Amino acid sequence: MGEVKTAIGLMSGTSMDGIDVALVRTDGETFVERGPFLGVPYDPAFRDRLKGTLEDAKAIVDRSERPASLASVEYELTLRHAEAVRRFLEVNRLSISDIDVIGFHGQTVLHRPDQALTVQIGDGRLLARETGIAVVYDMRANDMLHGGQGAPLVPAYHAALAAGFGERRGAVSFVNIGGISNLTYIGREGEIVAYDSGPGNTLIDQWVETHAGIPFDQGGMIASEGRVVPDLAERYLQSPFFTDEKRRSLDRNDFLPPQGADAELSDGARTLAYVAAAAIVKSAGHLPELPVSYVVCGGGRLNRVLMQDLRDLAALQGATVVSAEEAGFDGDAMEAEAWAYLAVRSLAGLPLTYPGTTGVREPVGGGLLIDPLLDIARD
Ligand SMILES: Nc1ncnc2c1ncn2[C@@H]1O[C@H](COP(=O)(O)OP(=O)(O)OP(=O)(O)O)[C@@H](O)[C@H]1O
Numbered sequence: 001m002g003e004v005k006t007a008i009g010l011m012s013g014t015s016m017d018g019i020d021v022a023l024v025r026t027d028g029e030t031f032v033e034r035g036p037f038l039g040v041p042y043d044p045a046f047r048d049r050l051k052g053t054l055e056d057a058k059a060i061v062d063r064s065e066r067p068a069s070l071a072s073v074e075y076e077l078t079l080r081h082a083e084a085v086r087r088f089l090e091v092n093r094l095s096i097s098d099i100d101v102i103g104f105h106g107q108t109v110l111h112r113p114d115q116a117l118t119v120q121i122g123d124g125r126l127l128a129r130e131t132g133i134a135v136v137y138d139m140r141a142n143d144m145l146h147g148g149q150g151a152p153l154v155p156a157y158h159a160a161l162a163a164g165f166g167e168r169r170g171a172v173s174f175v176n177i178g179g180i181s182n183l184t185y186i187g188r189e190g191e192i193v194a195y196d197s198g199p200g201n202t203l204i205d206q207w208v209e210t211h212a213g214i215p216f217d218q219g220g221m222i223a224s225e226g227r228v229v230p231d232l233a234e235r236y237l238q239s240p241f242f243t244d245e246k247r248r249s250l251d252r253n254d255f256l257p258p259q260g261a262d263a264e265l266s267d268g269a270r271t272l273a274y275v276a277a278a279a280i281v282k283s284a285g286h287l288p289e290l291p292v293s294y295v296v297c298g299g300g301r302l303n304r305v306l307m308q309d310l311r312d313l314a315a316l317q318g319a320t321v322v323s324a325e326e327a328g329f330d331g332d333a334m335e336a337e338a339w340a341y342l343a344v345r346s347l348a349g350l351p352l353t354y355p356g357t358t359g360v361r362e363p364v365g366g367g368l369l370i371d372p373l374l375d376i377a378r379d
């Protein structure tokens, strides 16, 4: 076993709903001890500012550019992450000396894998100074430099969790249904295949926000009153994304929400929940073999309509669907835990991504390390 470190992972995902904070003790390999989790939601005003950065980010050509609102939002986002860490430490009666490293994702504001361009705002140096803890950040860039899609990165962590499953009857898949969904296949011999599997909650969120003024369809309540509009569903599911030879990673804006005329409120929510479920099963057709079970994490597992659709579609392939909690995990904490795990791998010089996960040419490491002591000494 390698050296066990205590790491905090920080994730602000595509849904832009808040900061997830999780603690993991790990050697970056098979030893994983999951610790506490804290979700710190954004207030609506900051969420709107964050969403505004997506428009401004479209002008970026070089990933170091911070046009228009980006510099000020990056600064505020980083301070909010520092505050989230302080609150997490306080609630869990921990001190900074208990933590070896923070894995900092930041906020993706632009992702164009075809141009090898991915931009996460979040200032690692400022976070290290504010918290007094070493920070590993910018973990996607090196993958892209080596021909990878820059996402998903969580699969290495899924594989570490699956190593604890023991004897299995077949392949298992982890599915993260966040703003976008992604899929990790772990074969019986531990082989990993992973990719983004399609739109997740973002389309649903955008739909109910525009037509009902609410940020998400809690529990799938709105969807439960509607019916699937087949033409609308097919419009999404016929996308070349699902049939192209190559698995591509997605930008939040790759799939756009329906127009108001496309459906009534509840039919739209129902259809988009179905699309999220069907996208996963359709994308699973590119796996080496169909999994016998899907373990679902991310906020989408709380949408009952989406989950029932996924269960029904998976059953047609003889597969079962369980929530992360049913498998013994925390479906809200998974991505933040993964960023903690990846930070420890980064410190140990271990690969973060593999040809089977991002299409990278060979297994590569990644991440930039800021040690607050060295950084302050240099100033
Ligand atoms: N109780 C709930 N009922 C239905 N949907 C929910 C519920 N809670 C959260 N969600 C959905 O989950 C989304 C957040 O999911 P999550 O935090 O997994 O996404 P993310 O991490 O931001 O995205 P990604 O994984 O793409 O980076 C919300 O935007 C909402 O659509």
Ligand SMILES: CC(=O)N[C@H]1[C@@H]2OC[C@@H](O2)[C@@H](O)[C@@H]1O[C@H](C)C(=O)O
Residues within 6 Å of the ligand: 013, 014, 108, 111, 118, 150, 151, 152, 153, 154, 155, 178, 179, 180, 181, 182, 196, 249, 250, 335
């Ligand atoms: C560029 C980017 O931020 N991609 C996210 C997004 O959200 C879900 C899906 O698309 C996934 O591939 C990725 O995040 C997860 C945490 C990952 O890299 O594994």
